[in-house]
Amino acid sequence: MNSPAPRSLKDVVARGLKRRYRNEQTFRLLGMSALAAGLAFLAFFFYTLIGNGYTAFQQTRFLLDVELDEDTIDPEETRAGEVLARANYLGLVREALGGLFPDVTARGDLRALYALLSPGAALELRERVLADPALIGTTQRIWVLADDDIDMVVKGHIERDLEESDRRITDRQLQWLDSLEAEHRVELRFNRYFFTAGASSDPELAGIWSATVGSFFMLLVTLALSFPLGVATAIYLEEFAPRNRWTDLIEVNINNLAAVPSIVFGLLGLALFINVFGLPRSAPLVGGLVLSLMTLPVIIIASRAALTAVPPSIREAALGVGASKMQMVLHHVLPLAMPGMLTGTIIGMARALGESAPLLMIGMVAFIVDVPSSPLDPASALPVQVFLWADSPERAFVERTSAAIIVLLVFLLLMNATAILLRKRFERRF
Amino acid sequence: MGSSTVLIAIAGLAVLGYFIGRQRAVSSASRVPVRTFHSLPGYYGGYVALWSVLPALLMFALWSAIEPFILRVQVLESLPAELQTLPAEQLGLIYNDIRNLVEGNVVSNTLDEGVRAAAERYAALRDTGRSILIATILVVGIAGLGLAFRRIRPAFRARISVERTIERLLIAASLVAILTTLGIFVSVLFESLRFFQQVSPFEFLFGLNWSPQTAIRADQVGSSGAFGAVPLFTGTLLISGIAMLVAVPVGLMAAIYLAEYAAARVRTYAKPMLEILAGIPTVVYGYFAALTVGPILRRVGEGLGLSVSSESALGAGLVMGIMIIPFVSSLSDDVINAVPQALRDGSYGLGATRSETIRRVILPAALPGIVGAVLLAVSRAIGETMIVVMAAGLAANLTANPFEAVTTVTVQIVTVLVGDQEFDSPRTLVAFALGLVLFIVTLILNIVALRVVRRYREQYE
Numbered sequence: 042m043n044s045p046a047p048r049s050l051k052d053v054v055a056r057g058l059k060r061r062y063r064n065e066q067t068f069r070l071l072g073m074s075a076l077a078a079g080l081a082f083l084a085f086f087f088y089t090l091i092g093n094g095y096t097a098f099q100q101t102r103f104l105l106d107v108e109l110d111e112d113t114i115d116p117e118e119t120r121a122g123e124v125l126a127r128a129n130y131l132g133l134v135r136e137a138l139g140g141l142f143p144d145v146t147a148r149g150d151l152r153a154l155y156a157l158l159s160p161g162a163a164l165e166l167r168e169r170v171l172a173d174p175a176l177i178g179t180t181q182r183i184w185v186l187a188d189d190d191i192d193m194v195v196k197g198h199i200e201r202d203l204e205e206s207d208r209r210i211t212d213r214q215l216q217w218l219d220s221l222e223a224e225h226r227v228e229l230r231f232n233r234y235f236f237t238a239g240a241s242s243d244p245e246l247a248g249i250w251s252a253t254v255g256s257f258f259m260l261l262v263t264l265a266l267s268f269p270l271g272v273a274t275a276i277y278l279e280e281f282a283p284r285n286r287w288t289d290l291i292e293v294n295i296n297n298l299a300a301v302p303s304i305v306f307g308l309l310g311l312a313l314f315i316n317v318f319g320l321p322r323s324a325p326l327v328g329g330l331v332l333s334l335m336t337l338p339v340i341i342i343a344s345r346a347a348l349t350a351v352p353p354s355i356r357e358a359a360l361g362v363g364a365s366k367m368q369m370v371l372h373h374v375l376p377l378a379m380p381g382m383l384t385g386t387i388i389g390m391a392r393a394l395g396e397s398a399p400l401l402m403i404g405m406v407a408f409i410v411d412v413p414s415s416p417l418d419p420a421s422a423l424p425v426q427v428f429l430w431a432d433s434p435e436r437a438f439v440e441r442t443s444a445a446i447i448v449l450l451v452f453l454l455l456m457n458a459t460a461i462l463l464r465k466r467f468e469r470r471f
Numbered sequence: 472m473g474s475s476t477v478l479i480a481i482a483g484l485a486v487l488g489y490f491i492g493r494q495r496a497v498s499s500a501s502r503v504p505v506r507t508f509h510s511l512p513g514y515y516g517g518y519v520a521l522w523s524v525l526p527a528l529l530m531f532a533l534w535s536a537i538e539p540f541i542l543r544v545q546v547l548e549s550l551p552a553e554l555q556t557l558p559a560e561q562l563g564l565i566y567n568d569i570r571n572l573v574e575g576n577v578v579s580n581t582l583d584e585g586v587r588a589a590a591e592r593y594a595a596l597r598d599t600g601r602s603i604l605i606a607t608i609l610v611v612g613i614a615g616l617g618l619a620f621r622r623i624r625p626a627f628r629a630r631i632s633v634e635r636t637i638e639r640l641l642i643a644a645s646l647v648a649i650l651t652t653l654g655i656f657v658s659v660l661f662e663s664l665r666f667f668q669q670v671s672p673f674e675f676l677f678g679l680n681w682s683p684q685t686a687i688r689a690d691q692v693g694s695s696g697a698f699g700a701v702p703l704f705t706g707t708l709l710i711s712g713i714a715m716l717v718a719v720p721v722g723l724m725a726a727i728y729l730a731e732y733a734a735a736r737v738r739t740y741a742k743p744m745l746e747i748l749a750g751i752p753t754v755v756y757g758y759f760a761a762l763t764v765g766p767i768l769r770r771v772g773e774g775l776g777l778s779v780s781s782e783s784a785l786g787a788g789l790v791m792g793i794m795i796i797p798f799v800s801s802l803s804d805d806v807i808n809a810v811p812q813a814l815r816d817g818s819y820g821l822g823a824t825r826s827e828t829i830r831r832v833i834l835p836a837a838l839p840g841i842v843g844a845v846l847l848a849v850s851r852a853i854g855e856t857m858i859v860v861m862a863a864g865l866a867a868n869l870t871a872n873p874f875e876a877v878t879t880v881t882v883q884i885v886t887v888l889v890g891d892q893e894f895d896s897p898r899t900l901v902a903f904a905l906g907l908v909l910f911i912v913t914l915i916l917n918i919v920a921l922r923v924v925r926r927y928r929e930q931y932e
Contacts, residue, residue, distance in 0.1 A: 054822070061824055068826035072728030075721045079745050079796050086751075089763055273644035281638060282645070293918075294648045300847065300917045301910065302854020304881050305655060308906040311888065312658035319539045319570075334651050341648070367634040395752025398856035398881070402888050424754040431758045431861060439762065446755050453750060 090450075094443025097235060100245055101192040102184035103157070104226040105137040109170065111178045120174050130170070131163035134185055141226075142217060153214055159186040161234070161246045184230060189244040189437035191218060195227060198436055235444065239410045240421065240429070244437035247430075249445050251412045255325050255405070255420030256394060262329025262416055263336055263393050268386050270333075271340030275382070278341075279348040280370050299338035306331050307402030315403060322404035323419035331399045336389040343385020347378040380467035387460040391453050397424035423449050477531060477605060484612045485524045488619070492519030495623050503625050510630035518629040521636050522619035527612035534604050542600070546593045551585035569593050659910060662903035669897045670698045675904060677701060681867035681878075683887060683898050698901055700908070702867035706877030710788045710859060711852035713873060717792025718852075719845055722799025729800070730807040731829055742804075749797035757861030760790035765862060772874065780864070782876040787862040791855055795848050802847065806840030806924075807833060843924035850916035854909060856881040880905050 111118070114128040135155050139145065145154050162185040169183070170176055190209045193199040195218075205212050221227050238248030274295075282288040310331035314320045320327050351374045359369035400406070405425050413420035421429070427449065430442040493516030500508065546569060547562065557565070565586060572590040623629070667675070678699020725745065729738055765786045772779030779785070810833050818828040834841070864876030865886060887902040 061827070065824045065826045068829070069728070069732055072724045072732055075724030076728050076733075076741060076745070078721055079725055079748065079793075079800075080741065082793050083744060083748055086759065089759075090755075270644045270647055273641045274648065277638075277641035277645045281641060291645055291648055294652045296921055297914060297917050298648060298651060300850060300913065301655070302851075302856070302881070302913055304854065304856045304884055305659070305906055305910050305913075308659055308884070308888075308903060309651075309655045312662055312903065313654055317658075318536075337648065337651070365630065365634060367637060391750070395750075395754070397752070397754045398860075398885070401856075401860075401885050406889055424752050427752075427754050427758060428857065428861065431754075431761060442758060442762075446758065449752060449755070453752070457750065 090443050090446060093440055094447045096196045096198070097440040097444035098232055099229040100232040100234070101187040101195045102228055102230050103138070103187055103221060104182065104228070105134065105141075105185050106180055106182050107133055107137040107166065107185070108180045109133065109166075109177050114170065114177050115174075120177075122171065125171055125174060126167065128167070128170075130166040131160070134158060134162045134166060137185075141221070141224075150213070153211060154217060157188055157191050157214060157217060159188050159245045160243060161186045184228065186245055187227075189435060192245060193436050194218065195229065196440075198440065235441065239412060240408050240426070241410065244433075244435050244441060247438075247441060249423065249426055249448060251409050252421040252423050252426035252445075253448075254412050255328075255409070256422040256424075258325035258413060258416045258420065259328040259332060259422055260390055260394060262326055263333040264386070264390060266330065267333035267336040267340055267389065271337050271386070271389075272344050272382055274337075274341050275344030275348060276370060276375070279345050280366075280374070295338050295341050298334075299342065302398075303335060303396055304398045304402065306335050307399030309334070310399060310403045321417060321419070323407045323409075323421075324417050325405075325413065325420045325422075326416040327403050328400050328405055328420075328422065329416065331403060332393040332396060335396065335399070336393050339389035339392065340382070340386050343388070344378070344382040347381025347385065348374065350381060351377045377469065380463055380469075384460045384464045384468070387456050387463070391456040391460075394456070395424055395449065395453060397422065397428055400425050401428070423452070474535070477608060480605070481524055481527050481531070481608065481612060484527065484609075484616065485520045488520040488523035488616045489516040491616075492516040492620060492623060495620065496629075499623075499625065507625040509626060509628045510633075514629040514633050515623050515627075517633045519616055519619040519623070521633060523612045523616035525636075526615045527608045530608050530611050531604070534600075538597075538600060542593060542596055545596055546589050549592045550589050573597070655910065659903050659907045662900055663907045666897055666900035666904045670901070674698060675700055675901075679869060681883075683883070683901055698897065700880070700905065702869040703878060703880045703883055703905070705869060705871070706784070706863070706867070707853055707879040707881075709784050709871060709873065709877055710791065710863060710879055711849060713785060713788025714791035714795055714852045715845070715849060717789055718795035718799050718848060721792075722796045722848075723803050723841065725796070726800040726803035726807060727829055730804050731825060731833070742801075745797050745800060747797075748793065749801075751794075753794065753855060753857040754861070756790050756794050757857040757859075760786050760858050760862035764790055777874060779874045780876040782862060782864040783874050784863065784877045785873040787859050788873065790862065791852055791858050794855070794858065795852060798851060799844055799848050802844035803837070803841050806837045806844065809840070810836045839923050839926065843920040846916050846920035846923070850913040850920070853916075854881065854913050856885060860885050880909055884909075 110133065113133060114130075115124050117124070135158065138154060138158060139151065142154060145151055165186060166183070169181075187195075190199065191214075194201065194210055194215070199208055199210060201215060210218075218227065234246050235248045237250050238246055239251030241247040274291075278288060278291065282291075310327055314327045314330055315322055320330075355373055355377065356369055359373045360366070364372065400422055405421055406429060407419055407421060408429075409419055409421045411418075423445065427442055427445050430438045430445060493512045496508065496512040496515035500512070543566060547566065550565070569586060569590045570593070572587070573594045675698050678697065679701050680697040680699045681702045682697045729742060733741065761782075765781050765783070768783060768786050768789075769779045769781050814832050814836060815828055818832045823831065859879045859882050863882055864878050865882065866876065866878060867883075868875055868877045870877060884902045884905050887899060
């Protein structure tokens with residue numbers, strides 16, 4: 042078939058038009074779907090995170106009538122702290138649980154029954170008695186902590202219809218749990234350990250507090266070092282530095298440092314701060330030093346932008362009434378640029394809070410039970426705790442990892458919200 | 472401990488200096504006419520404060536830097552003769568024991584009398600050193616204060632002097648950036664050189680066999696250890712490649728949509744939302760890759776009859792790609808917006824559709840900037856650590872199959888250095904050689920990228 046020769050340009054355009062419009066639509070759709078894909082991932086991400094993590098804020102407890110038997114706790118009625126602290130509370134809690142199942146007598150069965158309880162149950166009872174020795178001799182109705190596997194069953198993370206050999210809970214234990222539930226002795230209550238405890242190999246006793254304190258000390262060191270240094274550098278480069286090869290070199294360096302992989306900073310920390318200067322491993326001080334080197338470029342770049350945003354008229358007015366250059370900068374330009382600098386600093390700190398790779402290098406992956414009391418004590422950090430828990434095989438650590446991530450993200454959100462607020466509230470547009 | 476007391480003392484000296492300096496200026500102003508003063512009273516105070524603090528701080532820094540070395544030499548000399556003849560590494564271990572003993576930490580092995588005596592000597596020396604230091608700092612501080620105090624006269628140009636000092640301090644602060652780069656380079660290079668003394672650089676860069684475990688006993692199987700890093704390089708490239716395959720199309724198209732199509736309302740909400748992805752800590756992505764994406768991929772693979780490792784390069788790469796999307800999109804958004812409106816108008820005026828304008832006019836014009844953005848993204852992907860540590864494999868595997876587990880440079884640095892380590896074996900030092908490669912590669916990528924972006928930007932300004 043021979044098509045007629047196009048008569049005019051109009052026809053040529055008209056013939057291609059349909060195809061071109063179709064291409065236009067496809068292209069537009071492609072862009073839209075790319076954006077949607079990014080946002081969809083974000084949604085999926087938060088959905089799984091919250092879905093996995095929200096249960097960790099509660100944990101299973103049993104209601105038991107624990108008889109605080111005087112003969113077991115304090116047979117000589119001394120009420121001395123030492124005696125009370127060493128008494129066999131585990132036995133008391135076990136007795137209370139055993140009392141509910143009088144037909145369980147065989148040794149192996151008893152052991153399985155007692156496995157329903159967390160070791161923390163005895164610790165809690167001890168704390169209670171130490172706080173109030175008058176309880177001795179009475180029978181208390183208390184909610185004692187359950188083992189993490191039981192917790193997982195109650196929350197439905199371990200499926201009951203699995204083969205018995207495939208789960209960590211036996212059928213027998215499930216029956217006991219069911220009969221306890223039938224008596225309304227099982228309840229999900231607020232998980233205070235998660236917010237107050239340090240690392241623990243028992244998931245039900247593990248918490249993020251010591252890691253949070255470690256992160257706090259680290260950020261403190263980072264802030265104390267990187268903010269003054271960063272602002273000073275920005276002021277020098279923006280206000281005083283002559284344009285020459287040296288200042289160019291500094292600029293290039295700052296830009297490059299901003300893009301050096303964080304793990305390389307960790308190598309620096311290990312080789313320089315720990316091996317040469319002999320600073321202690323696992324200490325927030327070293328972590329803070331490494332992180333401040335990483336944060337420095339961020340703060341410098343933000344501070345320079347804030348300084349450039351101050352209009353020249355301010356400077357000229359200050360110089361015009363006889364201020365020296367230093368007075369102009371410190372008395373007039375710096376206060377106006379400060380909100381922008383603080384915003385940049387907070388964003389830099391938020392990034393430092395989420396960083397974990399360099400901390401692995403300098404030994405902050407340690408198993409830290411105690412809460413550090415100074416930047417020189419061994420400590421962990423929040424993201425590192427996430428990393429450690431993510432590696433742990435117990436199912437209960439999965440939800441705790443997600444919960445720790447939620448806490449971390451809440452901190453980051455708060456910091457970024459502060460930065461945005463600061464910018465909205467104080468930043469002046471000239 | 473000691474250091475904080477010293478610092479507080481120095482700070483106290485500064486406050487004292489400021490007030491008496493200022494006071495002297497003010498009180499002498501009652502005797503001579505005020506207009507004869509060169510500076511405001513505060514500057515005289517500041518002058519005295521600076522003089523009482525800076526020399527003392529300098530002393531303190533100097534002492535903190537040399538104290539460990541002096542202590543080490545002194546303590547090791549005091550050890551019994553038979554210990555002193557030990558090789559340097561063992562001597563180092565003993566020295567660590569001594570320090571741990573003093574600090575009350577757990578000590579690695581049982582100690583003999585000589586070591587205990589040395590520990591006592593260490594503690595004694597350290598305490599004497601500290602006392603001498605505090606005394607010296609106080610003397611230097613007070614001397615500085617006194618000297619500066621005596622110089623206060625109406626004609627003295629305190630402001631000039633103070634401002635000059637502040638400017639010097641600013642210069643010193645800006646040198647920290649250079650010092651950091653230098654510090655990274657020197658420390659990593661130094662340890663790498665120690666590695667290359669034992670393993671040839673040629674074997675390291677081109678060897679195909681990676682198994683860094685050196686044995687504890689010399690006669691153990693596989694005691695030699697092989698340090699051919701090629702499998703690590705290919706693994707890194709494979710994962711970064713997958714990440715870029717995800718990030719570049721999605722990020723670029725999202726940027727184009729946001730810049731050219733989206734309504735202002737969509738833009739104000741969608742852009743920050745996309746940037747949330749960039750603010751999520753990498754350890755979170757790692758957790759996600761290991762616990763969510765990995766199992767999903769394996770199940771999908773099983774459904775399709777493929778064997779997908781649970782630590783497949785695909786999983787790590789995908790998640791890494793998602794992490795980089797906002798990076799690519801915000802940088803590309805900037806360059807696309809920087810293309811002058813006149814180019815667009817010209818294209819529309821000729822009757823081109825929007826997508827034709829984008830593909831034929833805007834993208835070619837923005838290409839250098841986009842290339843720069845992609846290069847920066849690549850350097851970020853190569854250096855990314857947590858995702859691959861948590862979601863990629865440990866075993867070096869020379870393969871291009873994305874369904875298999877591969878390991879990367881960063882994973883190996885972490886595995887080698889986490890935990891206890893001895894700093895004389897190639898097993899540990901290889902981490903620094905890998906770090907050096909990483910540093911150099913990312914540095915080159917960044918320099919090239921920044922140069923490309925800058926040159927392009929100038930073109931339209």
